[in-house]
Amino acid sequence: MxxxxxxxxxxxxxxxxxxxxxxxxxxxxxxxxxxxxxxxxxxxxxxxxxxxxxxxxxxxxxxxxxxxxxxxxxxxxxxxxxxxxxxxxxxxxxxxxxxxxxxxxxxxxxxxxxxxxxxxxxxxxxxxxxxxxxxxxxxxxxxxxxxxxxxxxxxxxxxxxxxxxxxxxxxxxxxxxxxxxxxxxxxxxxxxxxxxxxxxxxxxxxxxxxxxxxxxxxxxxxxxxxxxxxxxxxxxxxxxxxxxxxxxxxxxxVFGKKRLLTAEAAVQQMLPYIEAHVSAGGKLGQVTRHMLGLFTGRPGARGWRRMLSEGASKRGAGPELVLDALAHLAQSATDYADHQAAQ
CATH class of the missing domain: 3.20.20.70 (Aldolase class I)
Known part of the structure; x- marks a missing residue:
């Protein structure tokens, strides 16, 4: 080396x-x-x-x-x-x-x-x-x-x-x-x-x-x-x-590198990897179990975890489930913002 x-x-x-x-x-x-x-x-x-x-x-x-x-x-x-x-x-x-x-x-x-x-x-x-x-x-x-x-x-x-x-x-x-x-x-x-x-x-x-x-x-x-x-x-x-x-x-x-990446963008970047894994015969949950805590503390985090935990083991589960969970998260954030504005 x-x-x-x-x-x-x-x-x-x-x-x-x-x-x-x-x-x-x-x-x-x-x-x-x-x-x-x-x-x-x-x-x-x-x-x-x-x-x-x-x-x-x-x-x-x-x-x-x-x-x-x-x-x-x-x-x-x-x-x-x-x-x-x-x-x-x-x-x-x-x-x-x-x-x-x-x-x-x-x-x-x-x-x-x-x-x-x-x-x-x-x-x-x-x-x-x-x-x-x-x-x-x-x-x-x-x-x-x-x-x-x-x-x-x-x-x-x-x-x-x-x-x-x-x-x-x-x-x-x-x-x-x-x-x-x-x-x-x-x-x-x-x-x-x-x-x-x-x-x-x-x-x-x-x-x-x-x-x-x-x-x-x-x-x-x-x-x-x-x-x-x-x-x-x-x-x-x-x-x-x-x-x-x-x-x-x-x-x-820690490293002083300017890098702007959102958690949502990280999920999008995982999709090709997930697709390749599932297409090769792997199970969705083998990947998504490591992603459950990504949105901890944010509106919709519980739904994100639930959708992935419950859905990943179903036959045919793939990237679409991850996109659905991401959409649920986005809707939860919108609902939360609307609720806060109404207070």
Missing amino acids: SAEKKQKIRQSARLSVAPMMDWTDRHCRYFHRILSQQTLLYTEMVTAPALVRGGALHLLKYAPQEHPIALQLGGSDPRELALATRLGAEAGYDEINLNVGCPSDRVQSGTFGAVLMKQPNLVADCVAAMQAETDVEVTVKCRLGVDDQDPSVVLPDFLEKVSAAGITRFTLHARKAWLQGLSPKENRDIPPLDYSLVHQMKADFPHLHLSINGGITTLDEALPHLAAGLDGVMIGRAAYHTPAEVLLQADQK
Whole structure:
């Protein structure tokens, strides 16, 4: 990877959409790319064994329009991760990311994800093997620590050991993970956030590119972290559930690019993709389920969600349903404006 391209990806990482299982699939990413041309997008976590032992290369599929795009891998075997990295690089991904943050039981049983916070030397071995397979940048997404670990002790040790293996970009989820006693969902909310520790790590490791993740729901919340010196902000659920609020404004607010795109125009731009997907035998709902929150907070948003949710599973459902839902939204906006004027 050229230094110029590497720098461009790092610039895109000023804002990224978190990898989220069952959510950030290729249809979701295509939609998000229409909303923001600059934001760095991540795949769902793909396990190295699935690629190397299972031959599940279909998991690497994406549309060229999705760039810049990062592949997140899960695993703990350096050899398997190296082979999976090679496959990801050959597929054309702009970044290969190692998951050291997922707390699910399934991930723990495979000895990867957040449990690897206990084994920084193994993580260093893994990323060294991954980097040996490609010139695409390898990065790490991790927690502050797990269980009874003291993050103020564990995290700097982790960063020091893993960066010594050549990693210079980390995304820090600003919470510990409790591997016993909390579900994955609870691990996203219950462990307290510690943004100050993440900022301290930037002060202690100024040569590292550090992004912060966890609990950030709006661009107005993200921008102060960038202003304070962090290199990037990763937003997860809010970017998915309220994509217009986060992604439609990102190019201008975060990247300084003048771009005027409405949510309605974004839907129009999705129609050819939807048509191609349905014509190829795909189901409308596989795409539109990622678009349900686009108009959250606006008149007609509930009708938009209802029409797509109820209609997308019906036989023959296609772009026409999306246009009908858009027309309903427009009528709702007109009715609302008329009602307000009459008050």
